[in-house]
Amino acid sequence: MSAGVPREFGELIARLKDGGAINCRDCSDFLMAYLDKELDPQVCARFEQHLTRCSSCHNYVETYRQTVRLAQEACCPKANPHLGKMPPELVAAILASLGRAP
Amino acid sequence: MPPASPVESLADESALLARLKAGDPGAYEQVVREMGGRMLAVARRILVDENESQDAVQDAFVSAFRNIAKFEGNSQIATWLHRITVNACLMRLRKKRRQDEVSLDALLPSFGADGHPAHAASPWRQSPTGDELAETRESIRAAIAKLPEHYRIVLVLRDIEALDTAQTAALLETTEAAVKIRLHRARQALRELLDSTFRDSSN
Numbered sequence: 001m002s003a004g005v006p007r008e009f010g011e012l013i014a015r016l017k018d019g020g021a022i023n024c025r026d027c028s029d030f031l032m033a034y035l036d037k038e039l040d041p042q043v044c045a046r047f048e049q050h051l052t053r054c055s056s057c058h059n060y061v062e063t064y065r066q067t068v069r070l071a072q073e074a075c076c077p078k079a080n081p082h083l084g085k086m087p088p089e090l091v092a093a094i095l096a097s098l099g100r101a102p
Numbered sequence: 103m104p105p106a107s108p109v110e111s112l113a114d115e116s117a118l119l120a121r122l123k124a125g126d127p128g129a130y131e132q133v134v135r136e137m138g139g140r141m142l143a144v145a146r147r148i149l150v151d152e153n154e155s156q157d158a159v160q161d162a163f164v165s166a167f168r169n170i171a172k173f174e175g176n177s178q179i180a181t182w183l184h185r186i187t188v189n190a191c192l193m194r195l196r197k198k199r200r201q202d203e204v205s206l207d208a209l210l211p212s213f214g215a216d217g218h219p220a221h222a223a224s225p226w227r228q229s230p231t232g233d234e235l236a237e238t239r240e241s242i243r244a245a246i247a248k249l250p251e252h253y254r255i256v257l258v259l260r261d262i263e264a265l266d267t268a269q270t271a272a273l274l275e276t277t278e279a280a281v282k283i284r285l286h287r288a289r290q291a292l293r294e295l296l297d298s299t300f301r302d303s304s305n
């Protein structure tokens with residue numbers, strides 16, 4: 001485990017080593033670690049196995065990924081140029097406050 | 103996301119930096135005009151409030167030019183300004199009266215004792231194109247703005263401004279583990295807010 005991984009990973013891994021199964025709650029809790037490839041390979045394989053069998057978790061993972069992508073697209077300056085329009089008064093105010101009015 | 107520099111080449115970049123360090127008013131004006139819009143977009147994403155955003159950008163430029171001698175040119179001017187702008191915004195965010203925050207719990211998935219979800223997740227339809235796109239993006243930005251501050255700021259810094267976990271933790275004076283947990287919860291809560299809009303009704 002890399003530094004900064006939430007301590008719950010230890011509990012999950014211990015439970016899996018005891019023969020416990022990955023459930024939907026685990027998938028939800030550790031989804032980001034899974035996407036960031038921070039789960040150890042053994043745990044990761046069992047995650048993926050759960051995803052092939054559980055349509056709800058499969059859908060959850062996909063829509064979670066879409067959420068991140070949609071948020072990025074909705075805020076991307078290139079796609080939304082009006083979000084980065086500089087009011088002329090602000091340019092003037094900044095230059096004035098530098099003591100170098102245009 | 104950290105803006106690409108509008109300055110075309112490295113040679114232009116170092117020439118511009120030299121003029122800034124020499125106190126050339128034309129260089130200051132060029133930077134404010136060329137990069138101001140991007141910095142304002144950053145501030146709007148973090149602070150939402152328009153007046154606060156404009157004030158933060160002003161703070162950022164004043165602080166940047168005042169400290170231009172300390173800038174060593176080991177990153178692009180735009181990257182350096184981006185960092186200063188994020189800092190200026192966070193300083194304002196800390197000063198702001200904390201608003202009554204909705205609890206995040208209602209937006210997180212819930213599970214039974216056996217670990218099964220209370221509500222099964224459905225797939226989403228493809229995001230719209232054309233005329234509907236601008237409206238959809240507006241509603242996504244509104245959903246982000248609804249997230250409790252504590253979570254929204256992490257989502258904006260990590261997913262939108264593309265800072266890494268360590269940078270975000272340092273700026274927010276918290277641990278990397280806390281940043282990861284907050285980012286994950288923020289994404290889950292945003293997913294929940296968007297679910298009714300994007301849920302594929304044909305399924």
Ligand SMILES: [Zn+2]
Nearest residue numbers: 023024054057
């Ligand atoms: Zn499942």
